[in-house]
Amino acid sequence: MTVDGVSLTQYHGDEAAELLGELSDTYADAYGVQPAEEKTAAFRRRAAKQFERPGFLLVAARSAGQMIGFAFGYTLPAGDTHWWGGVQPEPSADFVEETGARTWVLSEIEVRRAWQSKGVGRALHDAVLSARGEERATLATGPDAPAQPVYEAWGWRRVGRIPGDKGDYYSAYDLFVLDLPVSR
Template identity: 80%
Template structure:
């Protein structure tokens, strides 16, 4: 798929490993940090763990061969409620139930600074979520994250807040859900 001279390509987990250096470079650029800085190292660690998770999917955006953005995530396994652990206000048991095919986690969506506000992020978002078979998607972000208004404008609904773990970027995270399939 091509949008505004940007081609979108889906990838499986093993390809994520092959693209890791490019992903780290685009991630660093999206945040205006150097690729070797702590924030990028933390991203690398998260990404390496996620490439092998069930339901992993990666979508890249390229312009003239250069990676300008990406999105990836994975499916929550059956019975796994760790994602929802400690969420306040506490949702119903039915909401928390995971079947292994119910919820897809949008883990990362990043666009290089020069390509932000040009529709690349939305195209990546819609392409990856449009290809999912799960009932819903979820994401976590800091309550003061710059992308928060963007997620809300794309239809994401805040369902609560969870405390961050030691060493996390934020001390707490807002959790959002979006009903699938995505429609514009």
């Protein structure tokens, strides 16, 4: 999917780290908060850790030189089942098995408010996922988040709910899975 006047560019770990200021500003705008607020500071801390994870990829959308959105994530390492820890209903052992090449986490997908509902989010989603070689992708949302019907319309299926960790934004998260490659 393309959006007129919008360019999409891929970045890997070190390249993405150099964009943290722009990413934070875009994130703050997407949520209607100030860049100095705790929500944005928490995003900065999460993002900085993720730049170093295996399989990290960022796709940024720009219009007239300004970052207007982004999507990024990383590959779950072999043997790491923390992502699936405590999910209810409890899936099979085969479902939670991670090989280091099986599951890619769509960690963030954010679009500036002025660009929302214009196809930028879908373009970012498709661009970042079409670049992946894993079997499936996963994402987590707050329970009953407004984005859930959008994800379902894009082919994601809800697989369960996990408890949040101490200090998390939500006390629980809904987990979704999408088979790769993405087909439209």
